[in-house]
Amino acid sequence: xxxxxxxxxxxxxxxxxxxxxxxxxxxxxxxxxxxxxxxxxxxxxxxxxxxxxxxxxxxxxxxxxxxxxxxxxxxxxxxxxxxxxxxxxxxxxxxxxxxxxxxxxxxxxxxxxxxxxxxxxxxxxxxxxxxxxxxxxxxxxxxxxxxxxxxxxxxxxxxxxxxxxxxxxxxxxxxxxxxxxxxxxxxxxxxxxxxxxxxxxxxxxxxxxxxxxxxxxxxxxxxxxxxxxxxxxxxxxxxxxxxxxxxxxxxxxxxxxxxxxxxxxxxxxxxxxxxxxxxxxxxxxxxxxxxxxxxxxxxxxxxxxxxxxxxxxxxxxxxxxxxxxxxxxxxxxxxxxxxxxxxxxxxxxxxxxxxxxxxxxxxxxxxxxxxxxxxxxxxxxxxxxxxxxxxxxxxxxxxxxxxxxxxxxxxxxxxxxxxxxxxxxxxxxxxxxxxxxxxxxxxxxxxxxxxxxxxxxxxxxxxxxxxxxxxxxxxxxxxxxxxxxxxxxxxxxxxxxxxxxxxxxxxxxxxxxxxxxxxxxxxxxxxxxxxxxxxxxxxxxxxxxxxxxxxxxxxxxxxxxxxxxxx
Amino acid sequence: xxxxxxxxxxxxxxxxxxxxxxxxxxxxxxxxxxxxxxxxxxxxxxxxxxxxxxxxxxxxxxxxxxxxxxxxxxxxxxxxxxxxxxxxxxxxxxxxxxxxxxxxxxxxxxxxxxxxxxxxxxxxxxxxxxxxxxxxxxxxxxxxxxxxxxxxxxxxxxxxx
Ligand SMILES: Cc1cc2nc3c(=O)[nH]c(=O)nc-3n(C[C@H](O)[C@H](O)[C@H](O)COP(=O)(O)O)c2cc1C
Ligand code: SF4
Ligand code: FES
Numbered sequence: 001x002x003x004x005x006x007x008x009x010x011x012x013x014x015x016x017x018x019x020x021x022x023x024x025x026x027x028x029x030x031x032x033x034x035x036x037x038x039x040x041x042x043x044x045x046x047x048x049x050x051x052x053x054x055x056x057x058x059x060x061x062x063x064x065x066x067x068x069x070x071x072x073x074x075x076x077x078x079x080x081x082x083x084x085x086x087x088x089x090x091x092x093x094x095x096x097x098x099x100x101x102x103x104x105x106x107x108x109x110x111x112x113x114x115x116x117x118x119x120x121x122x123x124x125x126x127x128x129x130x131x132x133x134x135x136x137x138x139x140x141x142x143x144x145x146x147x148x149x150x151x152x153x154x155x156x157x158x159x160x161x162x163x164x165x166x167x168x169x170x171x172x173x174x175x176x177x178x179x180x181x182x183x184x185x186x187x188x189x190x191x192x193x194x195x196x197x198x199x200x201x202x203x204x205x206x207x208x209x210x211x212x213x214x215x216x217x218x219x220x221x222x223x224x225x226x227x228x229x230x231x232x233x234x235x236x237x238x239x240x241x242x243x244x245x246x247x248x249x250x251x252x253x254x255x256x257x258x259x260x261x262x263x264x265x266x267x268x269x270x271x272x273x274x275x276x277x278x279x280x281x282x283x284x285x286x287x288x289x290x291x292x293x294x295x296x297x298x299x300x301x302x303x304x305x306x307x308x309x310x311x312x313x314x315x316x317x318x319x320x321x322x323x324x325x326x327x328x329x330x331x332x333x334x335x336x337x338x339x340x341x342x343x344x345x346x347x348x349x350x351x352x353x354x355x356x357x358x359x360x361x362x363x364x365x366x367x368x369x370x371x372x373x374x375x376x377x378x379x380x381x382x383x384x385x386x387x388x389x390x391x392x393x394x395x396x397x398x399x400x401x402x403x404x405x406x407x408x409x410x411x412x413x414x415x416x417x418x419x420x421x422x423x424x425x426x427x428x429x430x431x432x433x434x435x436x437x438x439x440x441x442x443x444x445x446x447x448x449x450x451x452x453x454x455x456x457x458x459x460x461x462x463x464x465x466x467x468x469x470x471x472x473x474x475x476x477x478x479x480x481x482x483x484x485x486x487x488x489x490x491x492x493x494x495x496x497x498x499x500x501x502x503x504x505x506x507x508x509x510x511x512x513x514x515x516x517x518x519x520x521x522x523x524x525x526x527x528x529x530x531x532x533x534x535x536x537x538x539x540x541x542x543x544x545x546x547x548x549x550x551x552x553x554x555x556x557x558x559x560x561x562x563x564x565x566x567x
Numbered sequence: 568x569x570x571x572x573x574x575x576x577x578x579x580x581x582x583x584x585x586x587x588x589x590x591x592x593x594x595x596x597x598x599x600x601x602x603x604x605x606x607x608x609x610x611x612x613x614x615x616x617x618x619x620x621x622x623x624x625x626x627x628x629x630x631x632x633x634x635x636x637x638x639x640x641x642x643x644x645x646x647x648x649x650x651x652x653x654x655x656x657x658x659x660x661x662x663x664x665x666x667x668x669x670x671x672x673x674x675x676x677x678x679x680x681x682x683x684x685x686x687x688x689x690x691x692x693x694x695x696x697x698x699x700x701x702x703x704x705x706x707x708x709x710x711x712x713x714x715x716x717x718x719x720x721x722x723x724x725x726x727x728x
Contacts, residue, residue: 019693019708051695204651204690237590242598242635244692245704278589281598283633286689300592300619302632359694361653367695399652433694435653449655453689459632545663546650547634547687548675 014214020054028074046215048128065100127215146334159230165341172326184313188321200289203402205433209327213247217254223330236277286457305505349375363438379413401428404510406517465508642684653694665712
């Protein structure tokens with residue numbers, strides 16, 4: 001990487017950087033540099049994963065290693081410019097770490113900090129290093145080399161073979177083998193076939209898909225083009241929720257730049273292969289992330305899941321053959337094609353190859369986005385990388401796999417990040433969210449929030465989920481308000497079983513998971529709520545806030561008899 | 568009244584005919600209309616139906632399904648507060664309570680003076696900086712109740728929305 005002879009200032013502005021104040025820091029640098037007449041290149045970049053250190057400013061003064069400044073405020077900007085960039089002195093109080101061959105003595109070397117050294121970055125290898133808006137920086141880092149290799153040295157079937165050999169499993173939740181999924185569409189009839197990238201990412205607590213779009217969108221675009229070549233597809237969609245302007249703008253700019261370089265469009269790089277990609281937006285709907293719900297949304301309808309079969313590879317978008325993968329899944333493809341499937345299959349553990357991109361949040365010292373090798377234990381991620389629970393408190397629970405996943409106890413710290421091991425233990429890795437709760441966290445109250453989410457997001461197409469979630473929410477709210485009665489938990493279980501058996505999509509099928517997992521690990525807390533009418537964590541408030549439309553007619557119900565569904 | 572209606576219609580038509588993405592659908596048109604107007608008036612339903620050759624029923628079906636669509640104008644500024652689990656565990660409820668009390672609301676909605684819309688969001692996507700709020704789409708993390716009300720009081724008054 002070389003940005004000429006001027007200092008190169010990189011500032012992380014993806015959503016987590018923005019929320020920490022990075023936008024003001026960028027403005028600060030631009031105006032203070034201008035005021036002083038100091039020449040420097042300023043790039044907005046994505047994230048190194050160290051969200052706790054944002055706003056993170058990374059300064060490369062030619063001839064030196066990179067010097068990183070953490071939690072920078074606009075007030076710090078003049079000091080960084082005057083002391084370091086102009087004066088050549090390291091302002092010790094502000095400097096966070098150095099990165100490069102020649103560590104800057106007085107500050108720690110980032111490569112010795114577990115938040116960075118324990119990462120193994122493949123899908124996010126460029127994130128935080130290159131400017132997502134500059135296609136040349138991507139190209140300078142092996143970008144589109146996999147595409148050129150595929151187009152000119154490999155048959156489409158060869159690409160599928162490498163994907164199969166990699167044993168890459170889908171990262172959108174279910175862990176279905178990606179190479180196998182791609183192979184399903186090869187023989188589906190054309191001429192129009194679709195590749196759809198799922199970046200709905202409605203899971204609260206997961207933000208790695210958006211982070212990839214904002215940090216290195218070309219990796220995703222290249223992965224999608226490879227999928228198109230391998231499967232004989234003609235068109236691609238990047239599916240994102242409206243309102244997340246950063247990820248949307250980055251994706252659109254990357255697509256435009258790829259067209260300008262003939263990496264998209266007709267006869268890509270002079271080959272016989274043509275492929276188009278566009279962005280499609282959805283409104284607020286969690287179920288729009290379910291693959292058939294997504295297809296309905298792209299077609300502009302309500303995102304209500306479809307019955308399967310037909311499966312998408314036979315009849316998907318507009319009833320044409322379609323292959324759907326998550327952002328992360330596509331983003332591994334370029335490195336797999338470039339380095340070979342076997343290389344990838346040697347990373348990770350058992351039947352879970354490659355890396356996991358964990359989003360660590362909640363009561364944890366170093367929240368962030370950490371790409372680690374599969375097989376690391378949850379405990380390592382939380383304690384060694386995340387620094388454990390802050391303020392001298394004890395850890396109590398983990399919430400993994402998104403709102404349809406589980407709430408699990410401390411015994412799960414020994415679990416390895418491995419699709420199969422986690423599933424057997426009743427936990428899910430899902431799309432990567434790990435939310436940590438400390439000793440003060442009320443399990444019942446957290447479950448109430450998760451159940452509210454699942455009820456709020458039920459699309460209403462099938463009754464076991466629509467009525468079941470509403471019944472579960474009523475019951476959990478009563479318990480959380482200390483109005484539960486013995487037998488409530490059994491009633492929940494009956495409803496939950498019906499949902500599992502009778503729901504059309506995984507939203508309803510898994511909608512009981514939060515409660516069932518919590519009962520497995522924290523049953524006592526529910527019982528204390530019911531029998532002693534108190535919360536053992538000391539929570540007393542029984543006023544709950546969430547969107548009005550959770551149950552638009554809740555007031556009418558409240559005046560009538562409590563809803564009784566006897567299933 | 569009719570002038571206002573015609574003007575609304577014109578703005579909707581502008582928004583939906585100028586969509587830049589190639590695939591134009593009922594949903595994409597509704598999103599474009601709401602981006603332009605801040606809400607979906609009846610006129611927008613009509614115009615989207617006409618433009619996409621869908622029935623009024625279909626368009627209403629889509630508009631009432633996605634939770635971002637609103638059918639009355641929003642306040643001048645929009646404050647969103649995340650109630651997702653990452654934020655919940657580190658103090659979202661206190662922020663919601665303090666904010667609502669400060670602006671005089673009981674639940675989501677618009678303040679009487681029309682200055683603010685307060686909305687709850689299931690996840691603003693910056694969970695590592697929880698608790699998170701957003702003010703006119705700019706995310707603000709590591710929030711405290713006091714900082715939230717200070718930020719809200721200091722939203723600059725502007726002429727645009
Ligand atoms: C309610 C629900 C929401 C989902 N949301 C997402 C999502 O936001 N992103 C995603 O990639 N997959 C999501 N999925 C999983 C998709 O249906 C699908 O399995 C996935 O996109 C396939 O990609 P993969 O094979 O690369 O994992 C969701 C599933 C359900 C049931
Ligand atoms: S299970 Fe729930 S979300 Fe899925 S189709 Fe049925 S009602 Fe909709
Ligand atoms: S849960 Fe609050 S920003 Fe994601």
